Amino acid sequence: MKIVVAIKQVPERDAPVRIAANAKWIEERDLAWAMNEPDAYALEEALQLKEKLGGEVIVLSAGPERVGSTIREALAKGADRAIHIVCDDLAGGAGGGLRNLDALSVAKLLAAATKPESPDLVLTGLQSEDLGLGQTGVILAELLGLPHATLILHVEKTDAGIKAKRELEEGWFQSIEMPLPAVLTMQSGGTKLRYATLMGIKRAKTKELRVLNAAELSVGAPPVLVLDQIALPRKQKSTQILGGSPKEAAATLVDKLKTEARVL
Amino acid sequence: MIAFLPTLAEPHQFSLGERLVFLALAALSVYFFWRRFGPILNRIWQSKKDPDFHLRPVGRRVWDFVWEVMLQAKVIRERPLAGIAHALVFWAFCAFALVTLNHCATIFGLGFVDPAGRLGRLYFYFAAVFAVGCAVAIAGLFVRRFLVRPKWLGELSWESGLIALLIFLLMATYLAAFFVANASALRALWWAHTLTLLAFLPLIPHTKHLHLVLSPFTVFLSRGGFSRIPPLSGDEDFGLVAGKDLTRIVSLQAYSCVECGRCTEHCPANNTGKILNPKEIVLGLRGYLNEFGPGSDQLLLGKYESQEAVFACTTCGACEFQCPVGIEHVPMIVGLRRGAVNTGAWDDDHGAKFFLALERGSNALGMSAAERDKFVEKNALPIFDGTQEYCLWLGCMGGYDPRGREIVVALVRVMRHLGVTFGVLRKEKCTGDPVRRLGNDLLFQQLAEANLEALAQFKTRKIISICPHCVRTIQEDWKEFGAPPEVEHHSEFLARFASKLTPVQSQEKIVFHDPCYLGRYRGVYDQPRKIAALAGELVEAPRSRERSFCCGAGGGLAFLGEEKGERVSHVRAAELAATGAGVVAAACPFCNTMFRDALAFQASESRPGAPAPELLDIAQIAARGLPEN
Numbered sequence: 001m002k003i004v005v006a007i008k009q010v011p012e013r014d015a016p017v018r019i020a021a022n023a024k025w026i027e028e029r030d031l032a033w034a035m036n037e038p039d040a041y042a043l044e045e046a047l048q049l050k051e052k053l054g055g056e057v058i059v060l061s062a063g064p065e066r067v068g069s070t071i072r073e074a075l076a077k078g079a080d081r082a083i084h085i086v087c088d089d090l091a092g093g094a095g096g097g098l099r100n101l102d103a104l105s106v107a108k109l110l111a112a113a114t115k116p117e118s119p120d121l122v123l124t125g126l127q128s129e130d131l132g133l134g135q136t137g138v139i140l141a142e143l144l145g146l147p148h149a150t151l152i153l154h155v156e157k158t159d160a161g162i163k164a165k166r167e168l169e170e171g172w173f174q175s176i177e178m179p180l181p182a183v184l185t186m187q188s189g190g191t192k193l194r195y196a197t198l199m200g201i202k203r204a205k206t207k208e209l210r211v212l213n214a215a216e217l218s219v220g221a222p223p224v225l226v227l228d229q230i231a232l233p234r235k236q237k238s239t240q241i242l243g244g245s246p247k248e249a250a251a252t253l254v255d256k257l258k259t260e261a262r263v264l
Numbered sequence: 265m266i267a268f269l270p271t272l273a274e275p276h277q278f279s280l281g282e283r284l285v286f287l288a289l290a291a292l293s294v295y296f297f298w299r300r301f302g303p304i305l306n307r308i309w310q311s312k313k314d315p316d317f318h319l320r321p322v323g324r325r326v327w328d329f330v331w332e333v334m335l336q337a338k339v340i341r342e343r344p345l346a347g348i349a350h351a352l353v354f355w356a357f358c359a360f361a362l363v364t365l366n367h368c369a370t371i372f373g374l375g376f377v378d379p380a381g382r383l384g385r386l387y388f389y390f391a392a393v394f395a396v397g398c399a400v401a402i403a404g405l406f407v408r409r410f411l412v413r414p415k416w417l418g419e420l421s422w423e424s425g426l427i428a429l430l431i432f433l434l435m436a437t438y439l440a441a442f443f444v445a446n447a448s449a450l451r452a453l454w455w456a457h458t459l460t461l462l463a464f465l466p467l468i469p470h471t472k473h474l475h476l477v478l479s480p481f482t483v484f485l486s487r488g489g490f491s492r493i494p495p496l497s498g499d500e501d502f503g504l505v506a507g508k509d510l511t512r513i514v515s516l517q518a519y520s521c522v523e524c525g526r527c528t529e530h531c532p533a534n535n536t537g538k539i540l541n542p543k544e545i546v547l548g549l550r551g552y553l554n555e556f557g558p559g560s561d562q563l564l565l566g567k568y569e570s571q572e573a574v575f576a577c578t579t580c581g582a583c584e585f586q587c588p589v590g591i592e593h594v595p596m597i598v599g600l601r602r603g604a605v606n607t608g609a610w611d612d613d614h615g616a617k618f619f620l621a622l623e624r625g626s627n628a629l630g631m632s633a634a635e636r637d638k639f640v641e642k643n644a645l646p647i648f649d650g651t652q653e654y655c656l657w658l659g660c661m662g663g664y665d666p667r668g669r670e671i672v673v674a675l676v677r678v679m680r681h682l683g684v685t686f687g688v689l690r691k692e693k694c695t696g697d698p699v700r701r702l703g704n705d706l707l708f709q710q711l712a713e714a715n716l717e718a719l720a721q722f723k724t725r726k727i728i729s730i731c732p733h734c735v736r737t738i739q740e741d742w743k744e745f746g747a748p749p750e751v752e753h754h755s756e757f758l759a760r761f762a763s764k765l766t767p768v769q770s771q772e773k774i775v776f777h778d779p780c781y782l783g784r785y786r787g788v789y790d791q792p793r794k795i796a797a798l799a800g801e802l803v804e805a806p807r808s809r810e811r812s813f814c815c816g817a818g819g820g821l822a823f824l825g826e827e828k829g830e831r832v833s834h835v836r837a838a839e840l841a842a843t844g845a846g847v848v849a850a851a852c853p854f855c856n857t858m859f860r861d862a863l864a865f866q867a868s869e870s871r872p873g874a875p876a877p878e879l880l881d882i883a884q885i886a887a888r889g890l891p892e893n
Contacts, residue, residue: 014625014632034624195619198606198706202499 001055001157003046004114005079006124006140007039009063009070013129023229035070038125042186044193045155046123047078053157056080058117062087062109062214075207076200082207085109087214102225107139112217114144119181121162126151126185134185141183148183149176153190165190270442272379272388275451278371286371289462296466301477304469304519311515311558312508315497317487329484332590339588342526346408349401353431356398357476359391363438367457392439399435402428416525418543423471430467433460475522479589482520487513490785491581491594495744496602496705503602503703507552507560514599515558517591518549527583527593532814532836533576537829540576542583542593545569549596565604574600575612578832579701579819580780585810601703614825615702622707626693627660628823633691636663640688643673648687650722654679655749656686657729657738660694661853667860668853671730674887675754681890682761686728689718695737698820709745712737716746727751730883732781732852733818753782755851758886759791766889767798772846774800775877777836777859778812779852795882796849798889803843813839817854837862841877848877849885856881 011017012032020027035043046057059074061067062085071082087101087109101109114122122144127134141148153173154165161179167187168174240256242249257264278286319325331337336354340347366377378384406428409417437457444450468476487494494511496503504510510518527542528534534541548568556562565571574597583593604610621630636658640647648655656676661668679686696711715738719727727749729735735753742748758765776796782788789809796802807813816822816832837859840848848863850856859879867876 012624014634016634016637192613192616193620194608195605195616195704196623196706197608197704198496199502199608201706 001049001053001121002058002117002119003049003055003121003123004058004060004117004119005039005043005046005074006060006110006114006122006137007043007070007074008036008061008125008128008136009033009067010036010128010130013037017232019230019232023231024227025230033066033070035073036125036128036130038127038129038186038188040125040193041188041190042123042125042184043074043077043079044191045152045186046121047194048191049121049155049157050078055120058083058119060110060113061085062106068209071209072201072204073196075204075209076196077194078200080207082209083113083212084209085113085212085214085217102223103133103135104139104225105219105223107136107143108219109214109217110136110140111143112219113212114140121155121180122146122183123155124183124185126187137183137185144181144183146181146183147178148185149178150185151187152184153187155184269389271385272392272441273444273450274370274375274379274441275447275454278373283371286368286458289459290368293462293465297469300466301469301474304474307553307558308512308515308519311510311512314487314494314511314513315501316494317485317513324488325484325486328486328590329480332483332588333480336588338586342586342588346405349404349408352394352397352401353405356391356394356401356435359394360434360438362387363391364461367454367461370454371458392442395435395438399432399439402431402435406432414525416529418523418525421471423467423473427464427467427471427473430460430464433457434464472521472523475520475589478516478520479522482516483590485513485516486590487592487595489740491579491584491592493595493598493700493741502606503604503705504564504596504599505603505607506563507556507558509564509599509603510549510553510558513592514549514596515553517589517596518546518553520589521546521550521591522589523547524588526586526588527591530582530586530811530813532578532580532582532816532832536816536827536832536835538573538576538827539570540573542577542597545573545593545596545600546591563609564600565609569600571604571610574604575610575615575702575824576821576827577819578780578814578816578821580814581784582780582811582814585784598701598703601701602705603703605703606705610703612824614823615820618702618820618823619699619704619707622694622699622711626691627664628694628698629660629664631664636692639663639669643676645676646687647690648722648724650724652685652687654684654686654726654728655719655722655724656688657695657727657731657734657751658688658692659729659731659734659853661857662730663692665853665857667856668730671853671856671881671883674881675728675730675883677887677890678758678761678765678883682764691718693718695734696741697733697737698823700737700741701818702820708741712742712745716742716748719749720746724749728754728757730754730853730881732779732786733854736781736785753786753788753791753851754883755782755788755792755795758882759794762794762798765795765798765886768885768888769798770800770846772800773803773844774847774849775803775805775840775843775845776808776849776851776882777805777815777840777855778809779850779855780812780814780818782851783812784810792849792851792882795886799847799849799880799885803845805839805843807839815852815855815858817858822854822858831862833858833862834865837866841866841874846877847885848879849882850879851882853881 012034015031018027050057057079059071059079059082061071067084071084075082124137138148149164149166151167152164153167156163158177161177163175163177164184166174166176242252336351339350366375369375377387379388409424434457437453437460441453444453468474523543525543531540531542552564552568577597579594581594622628626633658672662672693711693714695715696708700708727738729751732753735751738748738751774796776793778789793802813836814832815836848859850859856879863876863879867874
């Protein structure tokens with residue numbers, strides 16, 4: 001099975017986020033970067049399918065040069081080859097990569113690079129950890145003219161196509177069957193991720209990494225959605241002291257956790 | 265006066281037939297020796313060259329040789345009675361070298377030491393003294409092995425009995441020659457001695473007595489440094505994956521094992537019901553080499569080595585420290601782990617999650633770096649900018665663990681009181697200690713390089729840390745990727761200022777637990793005791809200093825979930841509590857966290873009603889005497 005996995009590089013989860021001077025994006029200097037977690041699960045699912053069925057896993061990522069480290073990580077974990085769509089200077093961004101693009105523009109780039117590969121399956125995370133739009137994979141399916149399913153935890157090959165496990169609300173799951181080729185957006189946590197190994201990194205050095213220039217893919221059309229301003233959430237802290245006997249206080253606490261905080 | 269003593273008698277004339285029989289038997293003996301020993305030597309020689317091996321500094325090697333081989337210091341120190349007995353046998357062998365040569369030469373009339381001559385008499389008496397010592401010692405060792413039977417020696421082996429008998433015979437036949445005058449009896453004695461000798465030789469490479477020949481070389485050629493993990497070389501080196509990865513030093517060590525079981529006796533994993541037995545790790549490599557040879561692609565983890573055993577090691581180094589023949593167990597065990605982890609063969613839920621957390625985050629506890637920032641901010645810890653004397657390395661435990669933070673806060677109080685300037689890094693990653701010991705070289709390199717870069721920015725010269733694991737990793741393991749700054753453990757720092765610290769003596773007894781990475785790894789024993797003694801009367805645990813028993817957290821095991829069998833920490837905590845001390849002093853945040861739970865368990869389960877001793881880091885003891893703000 002030939003599988004394309006679209007991955008995105010995002011700021012490391014515990015990186016200190018500061019708003020840039022123009023308030024249009026975060027300050028990228030001194031940031032550490034990592035693979036978007038749902039994309040890591042998409043990659044893992046692809047690698048497991050390949051180990052079971054044979055075939056090829058191609059990672060695809062759009063972004064500036066720094067994205068190379070995440071691509072190498074994917075190759076080190078077992079992807080066979082990679083395509084890097086370099087988009088440094090798009091739409092007036094000074095080295096800003098994807099930040100001036102909307103989900104449609106990114107999906108257009110990914111689609112243009114995916115189409116010539118004619119994969120059996122395209123996997124990507126259901127959303128990114130930075131912007132969290134949750135649209136790129138779905139639009140990509142539309143642009144490729146392929147059926148898609150979202151929130152997938154697990155994929156199995158069947159005679160007719162694939163069987164996929166979707167996560168619904170409140171602990172419900174849905175099992176769906178669909179034909180190939182298809183696009184799936186993957187949910188985190190469906191499987192165990194593998195760790196990167198020294199052998200993987202050494203082997204990755206000899207794997208093919210094709211670099212495409214975003215401008216050459218001629219997808220045209222300016223973004224329809226423009227990021228206007230970002231802001232950090234305002235800190236809200238409120239403390240309530242629950243009175244009464246420990247028993248009463250506990251009962252009130254449970255009630256508040258259920259109705260106000262909604263964590264139970 | 266020596267003239268009044270009996271003289272060693274030798275037969276004078278040997279017939280041609282006797283000479284021919286001797287030559288034939290000697291050839292046979294040498295043949296059977298070499299038939300076994302040759303291939304062993306070949307397997308060692310055919311092993312991979314050690315990429316980082318340097319003969320220099322030779323002085324250190326000569327000293328190790330004199331101390332450990334000639335003086336038998338390690339053998340004696342760790343098991344005094346059996347050790348002295350062994351030393352007597354060894355010294356007798358050395359003294360006998362000339363005796364044996366002369367003995368064999370006499371059959372051809374070529375004897376070169378005259379038993380009646382002045383020097384000859386002196387020499388033969390010198391050898392006789394050793395022979396008496398050796399005969400008594402070997403008899404004692406025989407009694408120990410076959411009647412007392414300490415469990416560390418393992419199954420009874422007929423070989424050991426035979427060897428003991430032969431050695432005893434060698435000595436007895438030598439000594440008897442002083443008292444026999446009858447010519448035919450003398451001849452019989454000569455032949456008895458000779459036959460014993462010729463029977464002994466081929467037994468050497470067929471039994472663990474191979475150490476007679478190999479271990480002097482093993483000690484002389486050791487890697488040096490304690491538990492030093494050798495660097496990987498080239499693009500195809502992932503640690504000890506298969507036979508082709510075994511280096512000459514590893515193979516030499518594998519064949520040198522004398523199966524004394526000291527390593528097993530002191531192994532915390534083995535003593536608490538894990539399947540790890542360091543002796544079996546070494547003998548496993550030997551078995552592998554015998555069956556597959558050094559160039560093989562057959563995986564090492566399999567028939568001869570168990571993955572579960574390899575990952576049960578706390579890297580406390582007790583085995584290596586005890587080993588009388590210079591075997592370096594920890595690099596072997598870590599080497600096997602590297603082979604499994606660097607190739608992705610190790611599949612462990614806890615391990616994979618731990619590695620992923622460090623791939624994506626900054627600390628071994630898997631917490632957000634913002635938590636560290638909050639701690640730094642809350643305690644107004646200055647940020648290191650190169651102007652302060654010390655860079656205070658928080659480490660994962662000091663930066664994120666509540667108990668570890670208390671230790672840092674205490675140390676900071678002391679440093680402020682002493683007027684020593686310090687600062688903490690704005691961003692700090694795990695030193696890579698647990699991943700290094702678990703064998704993940706990729707992750708270790710990334711962490712070491714990121715940290716070295718951060719430190720280089722400010723031209724850091726001195727680092728101080730509350731964690732012996734951080735200290736060791738920064739000082740030794742980072743060297744592979746750069747030049748780390750000087751680093752010291754807070755016990756060393758505090759001991760220098762001990763005179764300026766006020767003792768707060770309670771009436772209680774206090775017991776200090778030596779952390780493996782401070783004691784055996786760094787050789788620091790007295791400094792933390794000096795500080796601990798500020799709190800009261802110091803008592804020692806049964807196993808202390810070099811023989812300290814691990815807390816169970818090292819080697820990355822703190823992050824691998826529940827252990828099988830008894831918990832190492834419970835065994836050690838019980839031992840510490842049994843000293844009757846009211847305070848347990850620790851000097852490592854990992855020991856601290858292990859004992860916190862273990863001592864509480866002690867108090868609640870195994871000795872209900874008895875109050876748990878108070879657990880304090882030496883920094884907290886030092887801070888107790890300071891004036892409030």
